[in-house]
Amino acid sequence: MPRVYLVLGLIALGVYSWAQYRGVGLFGDVADSNPLRGQGGRSTYHK
Amino acid sequence: MAKTARCPSCGAPVEFRSVASVLAVCDYCQSTLLRHGDEVENLGKMAALIEDRSPLQRGAEGRWRGLHFALVGRIQLRYEQGLWNEWHLLFNDGKSGWISEAGGEYVLSLPHAVSETPPAFADLKIGQRHVLAGRAFTVTNILQAECVAGEGELPFKVGGGYAAPVVDLRDAKGGFATLDYSEDAARPVVFLGESVKFKSLDWANLRAGMPIPEITVKAKAFNCPHCGSPLAIKHENIASLGCPGCGSVIDTAADTLKIIGRTHAALEKPRLPLGSTATLRGEKIEVIGYMERAMSSDGIVYCWGEYVCLGKDNALVWLTEYDGHWNIARVLNRSVRAADIVRLDKEAFKHFQGYHAHVKFVIGEFPWRVRIDEVATVDDYVAPPRMLSRESTDNEETWTVAEYAPPEEIAAAFGIKTFMAQPSGIFANQPNPHVAGHRTVCRRFWLFALAAGAIQIGLLVANPGGALLKQSLVFDAKDSEPVLTREFRLAATMPRLDVANATSINNGWLDLDMTLVNQDTGDTWRATREISHYEGFDDGESWSEGSRSDTVVFRDLPAGSYLIEIEPEMDAKSPPLRSELTVRRGGPRWSSLGLVLGFLALFPIGTRLRQRGFEIKRWAESDHPIVSQGGGDGGEGGDWGSDGGDGGGGGGDGGGGD
Numbered sequence: 001m002p003r004v005y006l007v008l009g010l011i012a013l014g015v016y017s018w019a020q021y022r023g024v025g026l027f028g029d030v031a032d033s034n035p036l037r038g039q040g041g042r043s044t045y046h047k
Numbered sequence: 048m049a050k051t052a053r054c055p056s057c058g059a060p061v062e063f064r065s066v067a068s069v070l071a072v073c074d075y076c077q078s079t080l081l082r083h084g085d086e087v088e089n090l091g092k093m094a095a096l097i098e099d100r101s102p103l104q105r106g107a108e109g110r111w112r113g114l115h116f117a118l119v120g121r122i123q124l125r126y127e128q129g130l131w132n133e134w135h136l137l138f139n140d141g142k143s144g145w146i147s148e149a150g151g152e153y154v155l156s157l158p159h160a161v162s163e164t165p166p167a168f169a170d171l172k173i174g175q176r177h178v179l180a181g182r183a184f185t186v187t188n189i190l191q192a193e194c195v196a197g198e199g200e201l202p203f204k205v206g207g208g209y210a211a212p213v214v215d216l217r218d219a220k221g222g223f224a225t226l227d228y229s230e231d232a233a234r235p236v237v238f239l240g241e242s243v244k245f246k247s248l249d250w251a252n253l254r255a256g257m258p259i260p261e262i263t264v265k266a267k268a269f270n271c272p273h274c275g276s277p278l279a280i281k282h283e284n285i286a287s288l289g290c291p292g293c294g295s296v297i298d299t300a301a302d303t304l305k306i307i308g309r310t311h312a313a314l315e316k317p318r319l320p321l322g323s324t325a326t327l328r329g330e331k332i333e334v335i336g337y338m339e340r341a342m343s344s345d346g347i348v349y350c351w352g353e354y355v356c357l358g359k360d361n362a363l364v365w366l367t368e369y370d371g372h373w374n375i376a377r378v379l380n381r382s383v384r385a386a387d388i389v390r391l392d393k394e395a396f397k398h399f400q401g402y403h404a405h406v407k408f409v410i411g412e413f414p415w416r417v418r419i420d421e422v423a424t425v426d427d428y429v430a431p432p433r434m435l436s437r438e439s440t441d442n443e444e445t446w447t448v449a450e451y452a453p454p455e456e457i458a459a460a461f462g463i464k465t466f467m468a469q470p471s472g473i474f475a476n477q478p479n480p481h482v483a484g485h486r487t488v489c490r491r492f493w494l495f496a497l498a499a500g501a502i503q504i505g506l507l508v509a510n511p512g513g514a515l516l517k518q519s520l521v522f523d524a525k526d527s528e529p530v531l532t533r534e535f536r537l538a539a540t541m542p543r544l545d546v547a548n549a550t551s552i553n554n555g556w557l558d559l560d561m562t563l564v565n566q567d568t569g570d571t572w573r574a575t576r577e578i579s580h581y582e583g584f585d586d587g588e589s590w591s592e593g594s595r596s597d598t599v600v601f602r603d604l605p606a607g608s609y610l611i612e613i614e615p616e617m618d619a620k621s622p623p624l625r626s627e628l629t630v631r632r633g634g635p636r637w638s639s640l641g642l643v644l645g646f647l648a649l650f651p652i653g654t655r656l657r658q659r660g661f662e663i664k665r666w667a668e669s670d671h672p673i674v675s676q677g678g679g680d681g682g683e684g685g686d687w688g689s690d691g692g693d694g695g696g697g698g699g700d701g702g703g704g705d
Contacts, residue, residue, distance in 0.1 A: 002487040005650045009495045016499060016643040020506050023543025023600075023633030 068200035094196040094207025109248035120199030129286030156240025184216035185382035217382040289409030308419035310408035325460035332356040336411030372474035376449035396428035434476035485654040512634020522615035523623040543633025547598040558616040567607040
């Protein structure tokens with residue numbers, strides 16, 4: 001059990017660290033709208 | 048200064064080395080001589096001593112606490128359990144004392160005047176506490192002994208058949224006291240001393256150096272008086288022997304063999320053969336006897352085996368076995384105060400169970416007179432892997448401390464290669480196998496929690512989150528121009544950017560076509576959001592649907608200057624809608640920290656439950672079962688503290704004489 005816990009704990013910490021850095025959360029969260037990235041051609045941006 | 052007199056019977060010289068000696072036995076004709084000043088009176092022949100295999104003899108010398116002494120006399124006494132010797136010793140400073148030799152234990156004591164008034168013999172009971180010379184003692188033995196014979200110099204008049212009521216007491220530190228009521232049943236002579244290891248007295252002139260006395264039948268081979276089976280006594284100080292053929296118990300201390308009991312129970316072969324030797328935990332032991340004992344609880348009879356072994360310096364070691372569970376036990380040479388929780392060597396032993404144990408049968412040699420019908424009251428206390436047992440009869444109280452031994456250890460020590468029964472169930476003092484694992488898991492949990500906390504704080508410092516832009520916007524259906532926000536800057540790559548709109552929608556809808564623009568590079572990110580909220584009142588109940596606010600997440604944004612262009616779409620009849628726009632950096636979330644800690648905590652909770660489950664099973668058959676009511680700490684019997692045990696037959700101790 002302690003060895004299994006060590007492995008799972010390290011994995012959990014790794015996932016937690018990545019999620020916190022990426023800002024990925026589980027609770028009360030938001031839908032990602034899959035924003036599209038592209039070059040803009042609208043003249044209004046360059047006012 | 049020694050005085051020498053002439054024996055009136057044979058003329059041989061009789062020496063009185065001690066001024067305290069009032070009686071001497073002539074070594075040549077066994078006349079008992081009572082000294083009156085310089086004269087001696089012949090009281091008649093002293094009874095013959097019973098041959099034993101004591102290593103001591105008159106003339107042996109030793110040293111105690113730096114003081115040299117010599118053995119000048121002996122009294123041999125008999126009691127219910129057998130024989131013992133009281134050796135009269137003379138110190139170099141002229142003081143005299145006694146060494147008691149019984150069952151392999153040696154106690155040195157000196158006469159002591161005490162200010163307290165000891166109780167009368169008739170008022171004494173086993174387990175009573177009395178203060179003598181300012182020290183607290185507990186009554187452990189009440190003996191109606193009888194003098195068998197004496198030799199050498201003695202400080203009082205004694206002879207064969209003289210009554211010798213004595214009471215032994217012990218304190219918690221190995222101290223010893225004897226109250227001798229031989230002279231006066233109401234006012235005893237008090238002796239105080241201590242239990243000593245034989246070799247610690249630096250002996251010289253021991254009996255081994257003298258010619259060995261002639262061997263008699265009772266000392267060696269003979270046949271069982273009942274069934275005729277060949278029997279033999281191979282060890283010193285054996286008081287009784289159990290016949291493996293018929294279960295008779297034979298008194299071997301008397302001049303003639305006498306059967307003192309016989310079992311009607313079926314005899315079973317012990318797992319460890321008599322005579323087998325082993326090195327167990329660094330000590331060489333030999334099995335000399337085996338007894339099977341039993342107790343009953345709720346109509347069920349539980350049996351267990353107890354092996355009498357001789358260890359270092361012929362000290363007794365007990366091996367007990369019940370259902371595959373083994374214990375190594377030794378008699379404690381001090382008294383312990385009985386209570387629900389008993390403290391010994393700074394360890395707390397909790398009461399596990401009390402019961403009455405009786406002997407079913409015995410096989411082999413025993414240094415005390417075993418009684419088949421003897422019933423003892425036993426109380427077991429546990430602090431796994433140790434167990435403390437208190438065994439008491441009307442006349443004696445003995446404490447034994449035992450330590451659990453796995454069957455593999457016993458098998459390895461005795462070289463047993465055949466199958467040794469695996470333990471069944473959980474024994475009273477069996478170590479909890481989950482304790483070490485739980486401790487490791489707890490330790491690792493706290494390390495993980497510390498690491499998670501450090502990561503959270505590190506990320507908060509590096510990427511603290513917080514609002515980059517807050518702006519109030521107005522969306523009007525009549526306005527066809529897109530709404531532009533103020534500029535905001537990202538100093539570094541942003542893994543997550545939250546754009547939230549908190550609107551004033553009331554029973555309407557609003558679509559927002561948002562474009563996030565990097566003004567430095569011209570890159571854009573689009574997101575379309577639909578926000579709607581409706582509410583009403585129906586049949587006396589209010590209802591609502593949708594949400595007035597919305598948040599969209601943009602990911603992996605490079606550094607740069609940004610603004611957001613929003614093209615709203617709404618019902619043409621809708622009034623202008625306000626929206627509080629917030630652009631926020633996505634920092635570390637506290638909910639995620641709680642989640643990971645919750646996950647990590649599942650394991651120590653699981654191991655704790657497993658540990659507790661073991662304890663619940665342990666205590667299930669004790670006198671204090673754990674009752675799970677959601678309260679109480681883990682792993683305890685009833686309202687006790689930590690580890691407990693399971694019963695079914697007791698037998699963690701060495702029963703019978705000490």
